[in-house]
Amino acid sequence: MSTQQGARATAAGLPALTPQQASRFADQALANVGREYPHKLDHVLEGDDDLLPPRELHPAFHGSYDWHSSVHMHWLLATLRRRFPRLPQAEAIDVVLDLHLDADAISAECAYLAGAHTQAFERTYGWAWLLALATELARGTDASSRKWSRALAPLAQAFVERYLDYLPRAHYPIRHGVHANSAFALAFALEHARTAGVPELEEACLVRAHAWFGNDGDACADWEPSGADFLSPVLMEAELMRRVLEPGDFDAWLDRFLPRLARGQPATIVTPVAVSDRSDPQIVHLDGLNLSRAWCWRGMASALPAGDARGELAATAAAAHLRAGLEGLDNRDYVGAHWLASFAALALGV
Numbered sequence: 001m002s003t004q005q006g007a008r009a010t011a012a013g014l015p016a017l018t019p020q021q022a023s024r025f026a027d028q029a030l031a032n033v034g035r036e037y038p039h040k041l042d043h044v045l046e047g048d049d050d051l052l053p054p055r056e057l058h059p060a061f062h063g064s065y066d067w068h069s070s071v072h073m074h075w076l077l078a079t080l081r082r083r084f085p086r087l088p089q090a091e092a093i094d095v096v097l098d099l100h101l102d103a104d105a106i107s108a109e110c111a112y113l114a115g116a117h118t119q120a121f122e123r124t125y126g127w128a129w130l131l132a133l134a135t136e137l138a139r140g141t142d143a144s145s146r147k148w149s150r151a152l153a154p155l156a157q158a159f160v161e162r163y164l165d166y167l168p169r170a171h172y173p174i175r176h177g178v179h180a181n182s183a184f185a186l187a188f189a190l191e192h193a194r195t196a197g198v199p200e201l202e203e204a205c206l207v208r209a210h211a212w213f214g215n216d217g218d219a220c221a222d223w224e225p226s227g228a229d230f231l232s233p234v235l236m237e238a239e240l241m242r243r244v245l246e247p248g249d250f251d252a253w254l255d256r257f258l259p260r261l262a263r264g265q266p267a268t269i270v271t272p273v274a275v276s277d278r279s280d281p282q283i284v285h286l287d288g289l290n291l292s293r294a295w296c297w298r299g300m301a302s303a304l305p306a307g308d309a310r311g312e313l314a315a316t317a318a319a320a321h322l323r324a325g326l327e328g329l330d331n332r333d334y335v336g337a338h339w340l341a342s343f344a345a346l347a348l349g350v
Contacts (some may be wrong), residue, residue, distance in 0.1 A: 013315060013319070014298055014301070014315060014318055014319060014322075014349065015319075015322070015348060015349075016348060016349050017083070017345060017348040017349065017350055019084055019087070021344075021348065022080045022083065022084045022087060023084075023087060023088055023089065024329075024341075025076060025080060025341040025344065025345060026076075026077065026080050026087055026088075026089040026092075026093065027089065028329075028337060028341045029073040029074075029076045029077050029080075029341060029342075030077070030089060030092055030093065030096060032063055032064040032065075032069070032070075032073050032337070032338050033063040033064055033070055033073050033074060033077070033096055033100065034063050034096070035063050035064065035065075035338075036053070036054050036055055036062055036063060037054075038065060038334070039054045039062070039065060039066065040065055040066045041054065041057070041066070041067075042066070042067060042121055042122055042126075043057065044116075044117035044118070046116060046117065057112060058070075058108075058109060058112065059100075059104075059105040059108045059109070060100045060101065060102075060105040060106055060108070060109050060155075061074065061100070061109065064338045064339065065334065065338040065339070067122055067126055068122055068125050068126035068129055068179070069338050069339040069342075071126060071129040071130050071133055072129040072132070072133070072339065072342040073338070073339070073341075073342060074096075074097070074100065074101070074133055075129060075132050075133040075136055075342065076341060076342045076345055077093045077096065077097065078093075078097065078133065078136045078137055078140070078145070078148070079136050079345060079350050080093070080345075081093045081094075081097075081140075082136070082139060082140050082145070083350060094144060097144070097148055098144075098148075101137075101148040101151050101152055102151060103151045105151075106151050106152055106154060106155050107154070109155050110154050110155050110158055113155070113158050114158075123162070123166065123180065124163075124166070124180060124182070124184075124185035125179035125180060125181075125184065125185070127159045127162060127163065127185065127189070128184060128185045128187070128188035128189060129188065130155065130156060130159050131156060131159055131160070131188055131189055131191075131192035132188045132191070132192070133152065133156075134149070134152050134153070134155075134156035134192060134196070135188075135191055135192045135195045135196065137149040137152060138195060138196060139195075156192075156196075160192075160198060160201050163189055163201060163204065163205075164200060164201060164204055167204045167205070167207075167208045168204065168208075170182070170208065172212075173212040173213065175233045175237075176226065176229075176233060177224070177225065177226055177228075177229030177230065177231045177232060177233050177236075177289065178228060178229065178230060178231065178285070181231050181233065181236055182208075182212060183209075183212075183213065183233075183236040183237045183239070183240040184231055184236050184240075186205045186208060186209050186240050187236070187239060187240045187243060189201060189205050190202060190205040190206070190209075190240075190243055190244070191243070193205060205244075206244060209240060209241065209244045210244070213237050213240065213241055214241075214253075216237065216256070216257055217256040217257060217259075218256070218257070218259060219234045219237070219257050219258055220234075221234040221258065221266045221268055221269045222266045222268055223268070224268050224269055225268070225273050225286065225289055227282070227283070227286075228282040228283070228285045228286075229285060229286065229289045230285040230286070230287075230288030230289050230292060230343070231288075231289065231292050232269060232289060232292065232293050232296060234257075234258070234269055235269060235292075235293055235296035235297065235300075236292070236296060237257075238254065238257065238258070238296060238300060239295070239296040239299045239300070241253055241254075241257075242299050242300060242303045247303060247305075250303055251304065251305075251308075254300075254304075254310070258310075261310045261313065262309045262310050262313070264313055269293070269317075270313065270317050271320075272290050272293075272320050272321045272323075272324035272325075273286045273289055273290060273324070274286070275287050275290075275328060278328060278331040278333055278335075278336055279333045279335065280335070281335040284328070284331075284333070284335050284336040284340075287325055287327075287328030287329075287331075287336055287340055288325075288328075288336075288339070288340055288343045289325075290321045290322075290324040290325035290328070291321070291322070291325035291326075291328075291340065291343035291344050291346065291347040292343055292346070292347070293317070293318075293321040293325075294317075294318045294319075294321035294322040294325055294347035295318075295343070295346040295347045297314045297315070297317045297318035297321060298314075298315075298318040298347065298349060300314040301314035301315040301318055318347075321347070322347050322348070325340075325343070325344065325347060326344060326347075328340055329341065329344055
């Protein structure tokens with residue numbers, strides 16, 4: 001999140017991540033990234049020799065239930081370390097990042113990616129989080145951050161190349177509220193392109209964002225949510241276009257996209273969702289939906305001018321969704337605990 005966005009969001013009265021929350025999230029992430037089982041692989045077998053444990057397939061990212069969750073839990077650790085240098089878990093975080101963001105471990109991840117049948121591996125959710133991790137490490141100014149950033153660079157470059165190959169061929173967006181959501185994929189890739197200075201990736205993201213979403217209007221938000229969403233298709237698209245468009249252009253786009261927003265409609269995206277069973281691996285996605293909605297509403301509140309009724313509504317909705325989403329973090333069931341803290345950090349404005 002940009003400094004300007006953070007300042008405006010704070011002015012809107014939205015809470016920021018506290019040292020106490022950061023410590024709690026660090027404990028959760030540290031417990032997860034070293035836990036290999038249970039594990040859900042995204043893995044195509046060519047023969048018996050491919051039947052390997054996660055730690056051998058993915059020496060860097062084998063914890064936290066699946067590859068993408070491991071990546072974004074590493075992102076969380078790196079973010080907390082930078083934001084709170086005196087965190088009690090700082091030394092433990094360094095040990096983990098030294099182990100997992102080692103040049104040999106990343107080389108093995110690159111080798112896996114270069115294998116057969118990996119073209120769609122983690123496309124595009126894992127791609128986005130890997131670039132988010134690379135972006136975060138590049139923000140660090142200490143020697144360890146620079147070392148980890150250099151080690152991760154070949155894997156980040158491999159995913160940049162995958163984006164550059166895939167985006168021109170993807171004529172239609174994926175609009176559902178789970179992993180392959182196209183707006184989410186572009187949001188983090190665009191941030192990486194701008195931070196790392198990759199103009200060809202920035203251009204590819206902008207071209208695809210305009211082609212996919214630039215002419216959208218009167219979004220069908222009344223149908224949200226679906227029962228396994230952890231992203232709002234409508235709000236995630238708005239969060240992407242906030243990053244793509246200049247403020248005045250975003251204002252006009254948002255008028256077309258959510259024409260009833262100033263009146264608090266549709267209520268389906270303004271009101272937090274209920275989570276009936278946090279032990280169910282799909283239903284618990286809805287805790288993530290509340291948190292990712294809070295993140296998107298927060299971004300919208302930061303982008304709209306003072307006195308705009310939509311901005312005030314966005315800040316109110318962000319706070320309500322944040323409160324609802326944080327309730328899910330009290331549940332220790334692994335189906336939520338292996339990933340939700342990352343979304344909570346986004347919702348709290350990191």
